[in-house]
Amino acid sequence: MIDFLAAAVRIATPLLLAALGGILSERAGVFAVGLEGMMLMGAFTAVVGAWASDSSFIGVVLALVGGAAIGLVVGVVAVRYRADNMVTGLTANIMAIGLTSYLLRVLAGGGKPIAIHLSPLAPWPVPGLADLPVVGPLLFPPLTYLAALGCVALDLFLRHTQAGLTLRATGENPEAAFASGAAPLRVRMLAVIACGAIAGLGGAVLSLQQIGTFTDGMTGGRGYLALASLIVARWSPLAAALACLAFGAAEAFELRLQTFGVPVSSYVVQMAPYLIALAVLAGLGRSSKMPASIGRPLPWDR
Amino acid sequence: MSEAVPPSPGSPASVRLTAPFRLRDGEAMAARIVVAAGLSLLSAALLVALSGHSPLAAFGAMALGSVGSPHQIGVGLNRATPYLLAGSGVAICFRAGVINIGAEGQIALGGTGAAAVALAWPSGASALSALAALIGAAAFGALWAGLATAIHLGRWVHEVLATLLLNFVALLLVQQALAGPLGQFGAGFLQSPQLPAESWLWKAPEFNAHVGFLIALAAAAALSVVLWRTPFGFAVRVAGQSRPAAAYAGFSMPAMTWGVMLLAGALAGLAGGVEVLGVHHRLIEGFSLGFGFKAVTVALLGALEPLAVVPASLFVGLLEAGSLSMQRQIGVPSAVVVIEGVTMLFVLAATARRT
Numbered sequence: 001m002i003d004f005l006a007a008a009v010r011i012a013t014p015l016l017l018a019a020l021g022g023i024l025s026e027r028a029g030v031f032a033v034g035l036e037g038m039m040l041m042g043a044f045t046a047v048v049g050a051w052a053s054d055s056s057f058i059g060v061v062l063a064l065v066g067g068a069a070i071g072l073v074v075g076v077v078a079v080r081y082r083a084d085n086m087v088t089g090l091t092a093n094i095m096a097i098g099l100t101s102y103l104l105r106v107l108a109g110g111g112k113p114i115a116i117h118l119s120p121l122a123p124w125p126v127p128g129l130a131d132l133p134v135v136g137p138l139l140f141p142p143l144t145y146l147a148a149l150g151c152v153a154l155d156l157f158l159r160h161t162q163a164g165l166t167l168r169a170t171g172e173n174p175e176a177a178f179a180s181g182a183a184p185l186r187v188r189m190l191a192v193i194a195c196g197a198i199a200g201l202g203g204a205v206l207s208l209q210q211i212g213t214f215t216d217g218m219t220g221g222r223g224y225l226a227l228a229s230l231i232v233a234r235w236s237p238l239a240a241a242l243a244c245l246a247f248g249a250a251e252a253f254e255l256r257l258q259t260f261g262v263p264v265s266s267y268v269v270q271m272a273p274y275l276i277a278l279a280v281l282a283g284l285g286r287s288s289k290m291p292a293s294i295g296r297p298l299p300w301d302r
Numbered sequence: 303m304s305e306a307v308p309p310s311p312g313s314p315a316s317v318r319l320t321a322p323f324r325l326r327d328g329e330a331m332a333a334r335i336v337v338a339a340g341l342s343l344l345s346a347a348l349l350v351a352l353s354g355h356s357p358l359a360a361f362g363a364m365a366l367g368s369v370g371s372p373h374q375i376g377v378g379l380n381r382a383t384p385y386l387l388a389g390s391g392v393a394i395c396f397r398a399g400v401i402n403i404g405a406e407g408q409i410a411l412g413g414t415g416a417a418a419v420a421l422a423w424p425s426g427a428s429a430l431s432a433l434a435a436l437i438g439a440a441a442f443g444a445l446w447a448g449l450a451t452a453i454h455l456g457r458w459v460h461e462v463l464a465t466l467l468l469n470f471v472a473l474l475l476v477q478q479a480l481a482g483p484l485g486q487f488g489a490g491f492l493q494s495p496q497l498p499a500e501s502w503l504w505k506a507p508e509f510n511a512h513v514g515f516l517i518a519l520a521a522a523a524a525l526s527v528v529l530w531r532t533p534f535g536f537a538v539r540v541a542g543q544s545r546p547a548a549a550y551a552g553f554s555m556p557a558m559t560w561g562v563m564l565l566a567g568a569l570a571g572l573a574g575g576v577e578v579l580g581v582h583h584r585l586i587e588g589f590s591l592g593f594g595f596k597a598v599t600v601a602l603l604g605a606l607e608p609l610a611v612v613p614a615s616l617f618v619g620l621l622e623a624g625s626l627s628m629q630r631q632i633g634v635p636s637a638v639v640v641i642e643g644v645t646m647l648f649v650l651a652a653t654a655r656r657t
Contacts, residue, residue, distance in 0.1 A: 090595055096643075097636075278464070281459045
């Protein structure tokens with residue numbers, strides 16, 4: 001049981017970080033379809049940074065930078081030049097898949113990808129928590145705690161700060177935000193870049209914390225699942241944590257099924273997260289209300 | 303409305319929910335596309351230089367690989383074919399303001415449909431097997447697009463999410479089919495047995511191009527007629543410009559969404575079918591990886607006009623055939639993907655609406 005919970009949390013962590021970034025972006029009015037590419041770039045820069053500098057801290061910092069770089073690209077094309085958000089995000093994802101794979105090979109100086117093997121980040125015994133009776137053995141590496149903290153921090157930021165209000169106003173009604181003295185263009189750009197950085201951190205959880213290396217396209221659709229979970233959570237950080245945990249539990253359950261040799265095709269099992277996401281979205285129906293101005297380009301002079 | 307007068311806050315123009323793609327000022331747009339193409343070439347050169355090779359030599363290899371010989375032109379035409387078919391379908395969806403990004407899954411299932419029909423077709427009627435396989439491909443694609451439409455319209459799920467999530471399901475369904483009923487036992491990886499030769503598309507000798515490109519040309523021309531010369535096409539154009547105007551005119555948005563989605567699904571399915579019947583002659587796992595997303599690129603590059611999607615798809619097809627040659631030359635894979643991604647981002651920034 002503890003193993004199962006630990007697996008659920010492990011799978012949920014990168015999803016949650018990406019979803020938190022996505023909430024920031026979508027609440028500001030920009031569809032976060034680029035999460036996949038941001039995660040992938042973060043996963044790549046984290047591993048290469050940690051490998052080159054021999055410091056996981058540098059790796060984590062570079063994950064933020066790598067993810068933010070994709071965020072910047074999306075921001076320039078979709079916010080500054082007002083291209084369609086969805087198509088821009090998808091394209092950024094494709095570019096990130098190609099770029100990470102290309103750079104990995106260029107780094108090695110030839111046609112073969114460079115081989116990097118790092119030891120995954122070790123669990124952190126947080127004083128106090130580790131001594132608790134039942135959950136005590138549930139120790140997690142540092143970035144997992146960071147995801148939990150970030151979830152609470154983002155909730156407080158959105159609901160209780162002036163900047164959070166401005167960000168939400170930009171997503172709901174940018175004209176009103178502009179009239180009250182905000183700069184919607186700048187708010188959206190910053191939100192998308194921050195989204196990239198946080199999603200990049202989610203990528204680092206995958207590559208640096210859990211596996212210790214980078215492989216081509218290693219995010220494997222997790223960015224899209226994060227996108228689905230933040231919509232299921234109706235753009236609330238705390239609900240997103242629950243949604244991601246639910247996805248994590250579902251996937252952990254599938255892994256169990258497979259190891260116990262239940263005669264279900266692995267391809268059918270792999271469909272489960274997408275089918276669950278679709279079912280939940282369909283179940284929410286009309287009640288899943290998006291930020292009112294999401295995806296709508298800003299007037300040209302803002 | 304000129305560029306100098308931005309819509310005032312709260313005016314109907316500024317609260318419009320759909321984002322119609324349209325050309326404002328042809329010449330300025332052309333200039334921006336030229337700048338975007340130049341910047342893309344520059345980025346490609348930088349990318350090549352990064353790997354320690356000469357960009358000039360690489361571009362030389364690219365030019366030879368795209369138009370250097372009839373064979374290479376044929377390769378480019380074959381690559382352009384699925385993009386043209388699926389891209390003109392995507393174009394008509396986007397025209398209607400329906401952001402359908404499900405071509406990826408519809409193409410994969412279309413290929414599966416073609417293979418399934420071709421393998422099961424009775425040998426007594428082999429003259430019709432290619433035609434039947436193509437019809438099967440279109441039917442599978444339309445079915446998958448119809449499923450997305452039912453979820454979108456029935457449960458108010460955003461069409462981007464419905465089509466996107468179904469893409470993943472479709473790709474897994476194809477793998478499941480190849481692991482089960484359609485697969486070739488003992489092949490080592492997921493593929494179907496070779497299809498009977500009667501179902502293969504006719505190929506021009508010496509040229510290596512199959513007849514699929516002509517089918518795609520005819521489809522694009524027909525779609526252009528539908529878009530500009532029929533009441534349905536008029537409704538699609540009005541809805542893309544302004545949903546309220548379409549509602550005021552009495553056009554039914556659900557009926558139109560069904561129409562454009564089924565059309566686009568059938569065309570995407572056909573794209574998968576010609577790829578399987580014309581190029582591979584069997585269904586292979588991942589044969590259409592990335593095709594659907596490139597169809598979106600091509601549709602936007604062609605300004606969402608089916609006839610203009612023809613040169614756009616040729617450009618991407620020849621670019622790809624060339625980049626593949628270049629990639630072999632410099633020995634670094636995935637360069638093609640980056641160049642395509644970067645090119646599309648520049649084109650997106652250049653072609654977004656300005657007012």
